[in-house]
Protein backbone atom coordinates (compact mmCIF):
# COMPACT_ATOMS: atom_id res chain seq x y z
CA UNK A 583 0.00 0.00 0.00
CA UNK A 584 0.81 3.73 0.07
CA UNK A 585 2.63 3.70 -3.25
CA UNK A 586 3.93 7.19 -3.93
CA UNK A 587 1.91 7.58 -7.10
CA UNK A 588 -1.58 6.20 -7.69
CA UNK A 589 -2.65 4.29 -10.76
CA UNK A 590 -6.15 3.77 -12.07
CA UNK A 591 -6.17 0.92 -14.55
CA UNK A 592 -9.12 0.20 -16.80
CA UNK A 593 -8.85 -2.94 -18.88
CA UNK A 594 -11.19 -4.21 -21.58
CA UNK A 595 -14.14 -2.52 -19.90
CA UNK A 596 -17.57 -3.47 -21.20
CA UNK A 597 -20.57 -1.66 -19.73
CA UNK A 598 -24.28 -2.13 -20.35
CA UNK A 599 -27.16 0.14 -19.54
CA UNK A 600 -30.52 -1.59 -19.36
CA UNK A 601 -29.21 -4.46 -21.44
CA UNK A 602 -27.66 -2.22 -24.11
CA UNK A 603 -23.88 -2.41 -24.46
CA UNK A 604 -22.40 1.11 -24.41
CA UNK A 605 -18.73 0.51 -23.63
CA UNK A 606 -17.18 -2.20 -25.76
CA UNK A 607 -13.70 -2.72 -24.42
CA UNK A 608 -12.12 0.44 -23.02
CA UNK A 609 -8.44 0.37 -22.03
CA UNK A 610 -6.82 3.30 -20.26
CA UNK A 611 -4.36 3.81 -17.45
CA UNK A 612 -4.05 7.05 -15.48
CA UNK A 613 -1.13 7.57 -13.15
CA UNK A 614 -0.43 10.25 -10.58
CA UNK A 615 1.14 13.26 -12.28
CA UNK A 616 -0.58 12.60 -15.62
CA UNK A 617 -3.35 14.51 -17.32
CA UNK A 618 -5.36 12.63 -19.91
CA UNK A 619 -8.01 14.17 -22.13
CA UNK A 620 -10.80 12.11 -23.67
CA UNK A 621 -12.61 13.58 -26.64
CA UNK A 622 -15.23 12.08 -28.93
CA UNK A 623 -18.59 12.60 -30.58
CA UNK A 624 -21.80 12.86 -28.54
CA UNK A 625 -23.21 9.61 -27.26
CA UNK A 626 -20.03 7.55 -27.60
CA UNK A 627 -19.81 6.58 -23.94
CA UNK A 628 -17.56 9.17 -22.29
CA UNK A 629 -19.91 9.89 -19.40
CA UNK A 630 -20.74 6.21 -19.18
CA UNK A 631 -17.05 5.54 -18.54
CA UNK A 632 -17.00 8.05 -15.67
CA UNK A 633 -20.23 6.68 -14.18
CA UNK A 634 -18.90 3.13 -14.34
CA UNK A 635 -15.67 4.12 -12.58
CA UNK A 636 -17.62 5.80 -9.80
CA UNK A 637 -20.05 2.89 -9.44
CA UNK A 638 -23.36 4.32 -10.62
CA UNK A 639 -25.77 1.41 -10.10
CA UNK A 640 -27.40 1.75 -13.53
CA UNK A 641 -24.17 0.95 -15.33
CA UNK A 642 -23.45 -2.77 -15.33
CA UNK A 643 -19.90 -3.90 -15.94
CA UNK A 644 -20.20 -7.11 -17.93
CA UNK A 645 -16.54 -7.66 -18.75
CA UNK A 646 -13.11 -6.30 -17.95
CA UNK A 647 -11.63 -4.69 -14.86
CA UNK A 648 -11.04 -1.43 -13.02
CA UNK A 649 -8.29 -1.40 -10.44
CA UNK A 650 -6.90 1.39 -8.30
CA UNK A 651 -3.40 0.72 -7.00
CA UNK A 652 -4.10 -2.94 -7.57
CA UNK A 653 -7.37 -2.95 -5.58
CA UNK A 654 -10.50 -4.10 -7.36
CA UNK A 655 -12.65 -0.98 -7.72
CA UNK A 656 -15.63 -2.98 -8.97
CA UNK A 657 -15.93 -4.61 -5.55
CA UNK A 658 -16.03 -1.26 -3.75
CA UNK A 659 -19.20 0.61 -2.81
CA UNK A 660 -19.58 4.13 -4.21
CA UNK A 661 -18.48 5.78 -0.94
CA UNK A 662 -15.48 3.45 -0.66
CA UNK A 663 -14.36 4.56 -4.12
CA UNK A 664 -14.50 8.18 -3.01
CA UNK A 665 -12.66 7.38 0.23
CA UNK A 666 -10.00 5.54 -1.74
CA UNK A 667 -9.30 8.81 -3.54
CA UNK A 668 -11.39 8.73 -6.71
CA UNK A 669 -13.37 11.82 -7.63
CA UNK A 670 -15.89 12.60 -10.35
CA UNK A 671 -16.99 16.05 -11.43
CA UNK A 672 -20.23 15.30 -13.20
CA UNK A 673 -21.38 16.67 -16.54
CA UNK A 674 -24.68 17.59 -14.87
CA UNK A 675 -24.05 18.12 -11.12
CA UNK A 676 -27.15 17.44 -9.05
CA UNK A 677 -28.84 19.90 -6.73
CA UNK A 678 -29.26 18.98 -3.08
CA UNK A 679 -31.78 21.03 -1.18
CA UNK A 680 -31.34 21.52 2.55
CA UNK A 681 -27.60 20.86 2.57
CA UNK A 682 -25.31 23.84 2.23
CA UNK A 683 -22.32 23.71 0.01
CA UNK A 684 -19.98 24.11 3.00
CA UNK A 685 -21.71 21.36 5.02
CA UNK A 686 -21.58 19.00 2.08
CA UNK A 687 -17.86 19.57 1.53
CA UNK A 688 -16.96 19.33 5.19
CA UNK A 689 -18.76 16.04 5.62
CA UNK A 690 -17.19 14.72 2.40
CA UNK A 691 -13.74 15.60 3.76
CA UNK A 692 -14.48 14.06 7.14
CA UNK A 693 -15.84 10.86 5.65
CA UNK A 694 -12.35 10.31 4.22
CA UNK A 695 -10.75 10.77 7.65
CA UNK A 696 -10.56 8.53 10.68
CA UNK A 697 -12.97 9.18 13.52
CA UNK A 698 -11.43 11.64 15.97
CA UNK A 699 -9.27 13.12 13.21
CA UNK A 700 -11.93 15.32 11.59
CA UNK A 701 -10.92 18.64 10.07
CA UNK A 702 -11.50 21.48 12.52
CA UNK A 703 -14.15 24.00 11.59
CA UNK A 704 -11.58 26.80 11.67
CA UNK A 705 -9.17 25.02 9.38
CA UNK A 706 -11.99 24.01 7.04
CA UNK A 707 -13.28 27.57 6.74
CA UNK A 708 -9.78 28.92 6.19
CA UNK A 709 -9.09 26.41 3.42
CA UNK A 710 -12.44 26.93 1.77
CA UNK A 711 -12.10 30.73 1.84
CA UNK A 712 -8.66 30.50 0.28
CA UNK A 713 -9.83 28.22 -2.50
CA UNK A 714 -12.96 30.21 -3.20
CA UNK A 715 -10.82 33.29 -3.56
CA UNK A 716 -8.53 31.54 -6.02
CA UNK A 717 -11.59 30.44 -7.99
CA UNK A 718 -13.00 33.97 -7.79
CA UNK A 719 -16.22 32.71 -6.22
CA UNK A 720 -18.69 34.81 -4.28
CA UNK A 721 -18.26 33.88 -0.58
CA UNK A 722 -22.07 33.54 -0.31
CA UNK A 723 -21.83 30.37 -2.42
CA UNK A 724 -20.53 28.50 0.63
CA UNK A 725 -23.79 28.91 2.52
CA UNK A 726 -26.15 28.25 -0.36
CA UNK A 727 -27.77 24.84 -0.80
CA UNK A 728 -25.58 22.60 -2.92
CA UNK A 729 -25.96 23.55 -6.57
CA UNK A 730 -29.53 24.78 -5.98
CA UNK A 731 -30.15 27.63 -8.37
CA UNK A 732 -26.45 27.76 -9.26
CA UNK A 733 -25.94 28.88 -12.84
CA UNK A 734 -24.35 26.37 -15.20
CA UNK A 735 -20.96 28.03 -14.86
CA UNK A 736 -21.26 28.35 -11.07
CA UNK A 737 -21.92 24.61 -10.81
CA UNK A 738 -18.77 23.85 -12.78
CA UNK A 739 -16.68 26.21 -10.72
CA UNK A 740 -18.11 24.60 -7.60
CA UNK A 741 -17.08 21.15 -8.83
CA UNK A 742 -13.51 22.46 -9.01
CA UNK A 743 -13.85 23.87 -5.51
CA UNK A 744 -14.87 20.38 -4.33
CA UNK A 745 -11.92 18.90 -6.20
CA UNK A 746 -9.51 21.30 -4.49
CA UNK A 747 -11.03 20.75 -1.07
CA UNK A 748 -11.18 16.95 -1.29
CA UNK A 749 -7.73 16.52 -2.85
CA UNK A 750 -8.45 13.19 -4.52
CA UNK A 751 -5.68 11.12 -6.05
CA UNK A 752 -7.43 10.51 -9.35
CA UNK A 753 -10.17 12.74 -10.75
CA UNK A 754 -12.46 12.43 -13.73
CA UNK A 755 -13.77 15.80 -14.90
CA UNK A 756 -16.70 15.39 -17.26
CA UNK A 757 -17.15 18.47 -19.46
CA UNK A 758 -15.94 20.78 -16.75
CA UNK A 759 -15.57 23.47 -19.43
CA UNK A 760 -19.06 23.33 -20.87
CA UNK A 761 -21.07 26.48 -20.34
CA UNK A 762 -18.14 28.47 -18.96
CA UNK A 763 -17.52 32.01 -20.10
CA UNK A 764 -13.98 32.85 -21.19
CA UNK A 765 -12.89 34.25 -17.83
CA UNK A 766 -14.43 31.32 -15.96
CA UNK A 767 -12.62 28.89 -18.24
CA UNK A 768 -9.33 30.48 -17.21
CA UNK A 769 -10.26 30.38 -13.53
CA UNK A 770 -11.31 26.73 -13.65
CA UNK A 771 -8.11 25.86 -15.51
CA UNK A 772 -6.11 27.69 -12.86
CA UNK A 773 -7.77 25.51 -10.20
CA UNK A 774 -6.95 22.30 -12.07
CA UNK A 775 -3.37 23.41 -12.72
CA UNK A 776 -3.03 24.21 -9.03
CA UNK A 777 -3.83 20.54 -8.35
CA UNK A 778 -1.11 19.28 -10.67
CA UNK A 779 1.39 17.16 -8.78
CA UNK A 780 2.83 13.68 -8.85
CA UNK A 781 0.09 12.66 -6.37
CA UNK A 782 -2.73 13.69 -8.65
CA UNK A 783 -3.86 12.12 -11.91
CA UNK A 784 -6.69 13.47 -13.98
CA UNK A 785 -8.93 12.45 -16.86
CA UNK A 786 -10.60 15.40 -18.53
CA UNK A 787 -13.54 14.76 -20.82
CA UNK A 788 -13.99 17.66 -23.20
CA UNK A 789 -15.34 18.57 -26.62
CA UNK A 790 -13.04 21.48 -27.21
CA UNK A 791 -9.34 22.00 -27.65
CA UNK A 792 -9.87 25.43 -26.01
CA UNK A 793 -9.61 24.02 -22.47
CA UNK A 794 -6.42 22.22 -23.42
CA UNK A 795 -4.82 25.56 -24.28
CA UNK A 796 -4.86 26.24 -20.56
CA UNK A 797 -4.31 22.72 -19.24
CA UNK A 798 -1.76 20.88 -21.32
CA UNK A 799 -2.62 17.19 -21.33
CA UNK A 800 0.05 14.51 -21.48
CA UNK A 801 -2.23 12.25 -23.52
CA UNK A 802 -5.28 12.79 -25.69
CA UNK A 803 -7.63 9.90 -26.46
CA UNK A 804 -10.48 9.69 -28.90
CA UNK A 805 -13.52 7.64 -27.95
CA UNK A 806 -15.87 6.37 -30.61
CA UNK A 807 -18.60 3.80 -30.41
CA UNK A 808 -17.67 2.71 -26.92
CA UNK A 809 -13.93 2.30 -27.43
CA UNK A 810 -10.80 4.39 -27.36
CA UNK A 811 -9.86 4.29 -31.00
CA UNK A 812 -6.88 6.63 -31.08
CA UNK A 813 -4.41 8.11 -28.60
CA UNK A 814 -1.74 10.76 -29.00
CA UNK A 815 -0.41 13.98 -27.53
CA UNK A 816 -1.88 17.49 -27.49
CA UNK A 817 -1.47 17.76 -31.27
CA UNK A 818 -4.27 15.21 -31.64
CA UNK A 819 -6.72 17.60 -29.98
CA UNK A 820 -5.58 20.37 -32.31
CA UNK A 821 -6.22 18.24 -35.34
CA UNK A 822 -9.69 17.28 -34.08
CA UNK A 823 -10.52 20.93 -33.55
CA UNK A 824 -9.44 21.76 -37.09
CA UNK A 825 -10.81 18.74 -38.93
CA UNK A 826 -13.51 17.09 -36.80
CA UNK A 827 -13.80 13.30 -36.52
CA UNK A 828 -14.32 12.17 -40.10
CA UNK A 829 -10.64 11.58 -40.80
CA UNK A 830 -10.42 9.15 -37.88
CA UNK A 831 -13.51 7.31 -39.08
CA UNK A 832 -11.96 7.08 -42.56
CA UNK A 833 -8.59 6.04 -41.21
CA UNK A 834 -10.09 3.28 -39.08
CA UNK A 835 -12.91 2.35 -41.44
CA UNK A 836 -15.57 3.15 -38.86
CA UNK A 837 -19.11 3.40 -40.22
CA UNK A 838 -21.46 6.04 -38.84
CA UNK A 839 -23.82 4.54 -36.31
CA UNK A 840 -25.22 5.35 -32.92
CA UNK A 841 -23.36 3.58 -30.19
CA UNK A 842 -25.23 0.61 -28.82
CA UNK A 843 -27.40 0.10 -31.88
CA UNK A 844 -27.41 -3.32 -33.43
CA UNK A 845 -25.58 -3.44 -36.74
Ligand SMILES: Nc1ncnc2c1ncn2[C@@H]1O[C@H](COP(=O)(O)OP(=O)(O)OP(=O)(O)O)[C@@H](O)[C@H]1O
Nearest residue numbers: 599604623624625626627628629630631640841842
Ligand atom coordinates in the same frame (compact mmCIF):
# COMPACT_ATOMS: atom_id res chain seq x y z
N1 LIG B 1 -29.07 6.02 -17.86
C1 LIG B 1 -29.15 5.74 -19.17
N2 LIG B 1 -30.24 5.13 -19.68
C2 LIG B 1 -30.31 4.84 -21.01
N3 LIG B 1 -29.35 5.12 -21.90
C3 LIG B 1 -28.25 5.73 -21.44
C4 LIG B 1 -28.09 6.08 -20.07
N4 LIG B 1 -26.90 6.66 -19.91
C5 LIG B 1 -26.33 6.69 -21.14
N5 LIG B 1 -27.15 6.13 -22.06
C6 LIG B 1 -26.87 6.01 -23.50
O1 LIG B 1 -25.53 5.59 -23.64
C7 LIG B 1 -24.93 6.24 -24.75
C8 LIG B 1 -23.66 6.92 -24.29
O2 LIG B 1 -23.99 8.00 -23.42
P1 LIG B 1 -22.90 8.90 -22.71
O3 LIG B 1 -23.63 9.84 -21.84
O4 LIG B 1 -21.88 8.03 -22.10
O5 LIG B 1 -22.28 9.66 -23.96
P2 LIG B 1 -21.17 10.82 -24.01
O6 LIG B 1 -20.07 10.29 -24.84
O7 LIG B 1 -20.87 11.29 -22.64
O8 LIG B 1 -21.94 11.94 -24.84
P3 LIG B 1 -21.92 13.57 -24.70
O9 LIG B 1 -20.70 14.02 -25.45
O10 LIG B 1 -23.16 13.97 -25.41
O11 LIG B 1 -21.92 13.92 -23.26
C9 LIG B 1 -25.98 7.19 -25.30
O12 LIG B 1 -26.59 6.58 -26.42
C10 LIG B 1 -26.96 7.35 -24.18
O13 LIG B 1 -28.27 7.61 -24.63
Ligand SMILES: [Mg+2]
Nearest residue numbers: 628629630673
Ligand atom coordinates in the same frame (compact mmCIF):
# COMPACT_ATOMS: atom_id res chain seq x y z
MG1 LIG C 1 -21.21 13.01 -21.62
